[in-house]
Amino acid sequence: MSLTRQQKTAAKMVGVVILMGSLSWAAVPFYDWFCRVTGFGGATAVAERGSDVVLDQKVLVRFDASKERGMPWEFKPVQREMEIRLGETGLAFYEAYNPTDRPVAGTASYNVAPFAAGGYFTKIDCFCFEMQVLQPGERVTMPVTFYVDPEIVDDREAKYLKAITLSYTFHETELPDDLALLAPTTSAVQN
Numbered sequence: 678m679s680l681t682r683q684q685k686t687a688a689k690m691v692g693v694v695i696l697m698g699s700l701s702w703a704a705v706p707f708y709d710w711f712c713r714v715t716g717f718g719g720a721t722a723v724a725e726r727g728s729d730v731v732l733d734q735k736v737l738v739r740f741d742a743s744k745e746r747g748m749p750w751e752f753k754p755v756q757r758e759m760e761i762r763l764g765e766t767g768l769a770f771y772e773a774y775n776p777t778d779r780p781v782a783g784t785a786s787y788n789v790a791p792f793a794a795g796g797y798f799t800k801i802d803c804f805c806f807e808m809q810v811l812q813p814g815e816r817v818t819m820p821v822t823f824y825v826d827p828e829i830v831d832d833r834e835a836k837y838l839k840a841i842t843l844s845y846t847f848h849e850t851e852l853p854d855d856l857a858l859l860a861p862t863t864s865a866v867q868n
Contacts, residue, residue: 727801728764730827735760738825740769741844748849749777750811755818764827771804771819771845775811782810783847794841797829808850 680688738761740754755770775781785805789798800806804819811817823843830836 725801727766728799728824728827731762731764732827732830734763734830736763736825736829736838737840738767738769738823739840739842740771741842742771743844743846745846745848748783748847749781750775750783750847752845752847761825763825763829766801766822766824769821769823769843771821772816773809773811773819773847774816775813778813780810780812780852782808782850782852784808784850785845785847787843787845790842790844791835791838793832793835794825794829794838797826797832797835798841798843799824799826805845808853809847810852 739758742752742754744752751774753772755772761767787805789795801822803821
């Protein structure tokens with residue numbers, strides 16, 4: 678049984694649609710992996726421990742904080758900047774405050790600027806790795822432990838950087854089920 682010319686064309690078109698659908702489905706995880714591996718787009722690296730090598734060369738690390746529109750928290754860095762040596766472990770703190778009368782959950786997205794530094798900015802521990810839940814009126818200080826990989830001096834674009842900015846943006850997320858049951862509903866608050 679041979680296929681007609683129209684059936685062959687239809688089969689090829691179905692194949693193209695399946696291929697394009699597969700590629701678009703794989704694009705998001707592939708792009709995420711690519712950004713984490715290369716630091717593209719300011720994505721940072723993650724490590725279990727600090728660097729074994731510390732150089733005398735220093736870099737200024739600036740800290741930035743913002744919130745998604747509608748996020749009710751107050752959020753800011755405790756200190757605006759610090760100077761550290763390449764490979765030296767740094768510890769910085771951010772402060773968040775929930776001024777509302779209800780628990781609010783948030784997750785932080787982050788990036789590093791300039792983008793060339795992204796692959797060399799390495800986080801050891803960070804509040805951004807987990808969802809944060811603040812109770813009404815609660816104020817917390819959240820740490821981030823990091824270092825700038827000394828291999829940055831071998832990168833033709835990044836080796837001349839004198840300053841790196843670490844930025845966080847907090848987004849409101851749904852409360853976990855165990856806390857959502859304890860949160861007052863809108864109708865209960867109005868009564």
